[in-house]
Amino acid sequence: MKIIRFFSLFARTGCLILSHTMDDTARQQEFRVQKWARGQARAYPLWLRLIGWMGYGRMMRRAIAGLPHAPRDVLDVGTGTGAATRIAMEAYPGARVVALDLSPEFLEEARRQGGSIRFVQGGAAALPVKASFDLAMSFGVLCHTADAAQVVREMRRALRPGGQALLWTRGRGPSGQLLRWVFPLTSGGAEFYIYSRRELRRLFEEAGFAEVRVTGDAHGVLVSGKATVQR
């Protein structure tokens, strides 16, 4: 009996230590990303232009404007300088848009670019919102977050029944592999996480999304899913 109690205590302590380590990893990653973002916000539109040549803007526009139903309330998780936010506002005039980012500098840059948008500073792993959105979208953000499952769960939680999630992130193709290697060197040690299509599908299904669709190319993976029931 004593041996069983000892092993149970040992296992529970192990789990506790593990969960603390994971929390610390996520916190440290957020801290490093915020530090990286401080120096990047002003230059980011240039980077957007560069990846625009590779079809980034086209891919966002097609995904956002191609939804089966026009959303009334839109959440852009990790808005950066607001590229996806502006596309949503063009595609769905009258929609109420909330743009969230970890970085005050990126939010400031997005604000400077104009538009009637509500800006919120916050982290994707603990969205400071209620289940009140018809579209929760996130482009180029999951690669910066240490707990991808939690981010996808939060996007699911932010949606009303029938709401849609759209998420694009770097895949395991050449550009993802390159960034995984280069990003930590140029960002003061922030990690760059990449995912296969299968991993992303599983994250969405485990978060409770239905009608999960996964497409992709050499640069990244686009996932969509529908929130069918109230959680």
Ligand SMILES: C[S@@+](CC[C@H](N)C(=O)[O-])C[C@H]1O[C@@H](n2cnc3c(N)ncnc32)[C@H](O)[C@@H]1O
């Ligand atoms: C590569 S940019 C993408 C910006 C924009 N979505 C786009 O596609 O142009 C990544 C953005 O995600 C933000 N970000 C990174 N980690 C985040 C987190 N855990 N929570 C919220 N925003 C985060 C960064 O501050 C940055 O603005």
